Amino acid sequence: MQKxxxxxxxxxxxxxxxxxxxxxxxxxxxxxxxxxxxxxxxYLIADQNSEVALARTAAPASISDAAxxxxxxxxxxxxxxxxxxxFLCLVERGWGAASDDAEFxxxxxRSPICFNPAAAxxxxxxxLMKTKLVLAGKSKAEIGAATASAFEKKELPVLExxxxxYMMSKQQYLNDRxxxxxxxxxxxxxxxxxxxxxxxxxxxxVIAADDPEERVTIFMVWVGxxxxxxxxxxxxx
Numbered sequence: 006m007q008k009x010x011x012x013x014x015x016x017x018x019x020x021x022x023x024x025x026x027x028x029x030x031x032x033x034x035x036x037x038x039x040x041x042x043x044x045x046x047x048y049l050i051a052d053q054n055s056e057v058a059l060a061r062t063a064a065p066a067s068i069s070d071a072a073x074x075x076x077x078x079x080x081x082x083x084x085x086x087x088x089x090x091x092f093l094c095l096v097e098r099g100w101g102a103a104s105d106d107a108e109f110x111x112x113x114x115r116s117p118i119c120f121n122p123a124a125a126x127x128x129x130x131x132x133l134m135k136t137k138l139v140l141a142g143k144s145k146a147e148i149g150a151a152t153a154s155a156f157e158k159k160e161l162p163v164l165e166x167x168x169x170x171y172m173m174s175k176q177q178y179l180n181d182r183x184x185x186x187x188x189x190x191x192x193x194x195x196x197x198x199x200x201x202x203x204x205x206x207x208x209x210x211v212i213a214a215d216d217p218e219e220r221v222t223i224f225m226v227w228v229g230x231x232x233x234x235x236x237x238x239x240x241x242x
Contacts, residue, residue, distance in 0.1 A: 042142075048098050060117050063172060064173060069092070069094050072093060073086065073094070081137050082136060096115050096117050098114050100139050101114075103218045114178055114179065115176070126165060127162040127168060138151055153218070173189070173230070173232035175232070188231050190228060199215060210227065212226070
């Protein structure tokens with residue numbers, strides 16, 4: 006009798022654990038995957054003036070008001086406003102990331118970014134080339150291969166020293182994980198050189214992201230305010 010009772014309780018406990026596990030799994034937010042490009046309309050902003058305004062939020066008005074602005078259309082990016090200071094602002098889509106990024110095709114990504122003259126001349130061409138490949142229907146693998154080929158054939162310019170950009174928009178949607186994340190500056194340096202900046206070390210304010218596809222290390226430094234001057238929430242890594 007004792008053996009049967011013990012067996013009964015073991016079965017009951019097992020069923021309870023299975024039921025809890027099933028409920029916990031159902032309670033977990035479902036992860037969204039982006040295996041392929043969505044319809045083009047999902048990446049476009051219907052009102053060009055809205056996209057211009059969003060692009061300008063990447064940097065303080067003292068910079069972005071005099072910057073050239075580019076907007077995305079069905080044929081690629083085109084100039085929507087002339088600049089006077091050499092800066093270039095636009096709204097990046099998901100393919101601004103490396104082609105192996107899980108959210109490369111995420112149609113929700115809207116990343117206002119404002120490049121200084123050095124970056125506008127020598128780093129933006131990579132993104133504009135990738136955009137043309139995307140709109141031509143190329144796969145992530147084809148885009149990665151084409152980028153590598155363009156570097157090998159010297160069809161892309163050599164990154165100019167001092168290249169950097171602003172990403173300080175309160176309206177930015179960087180990805181599903183970070184969403185608006187934190188206002189920051191990005192410094193672009195050729196090669197894998199994270200150690201030379203002391204990036205990612207305890208107490209260091211510098212975050213490094215090596216991007217071998219674009220042959221650059223991106224150094225990110227948080228700033229305390231959004232581009233409109235309002236304070237950003239305290240963020241932790």
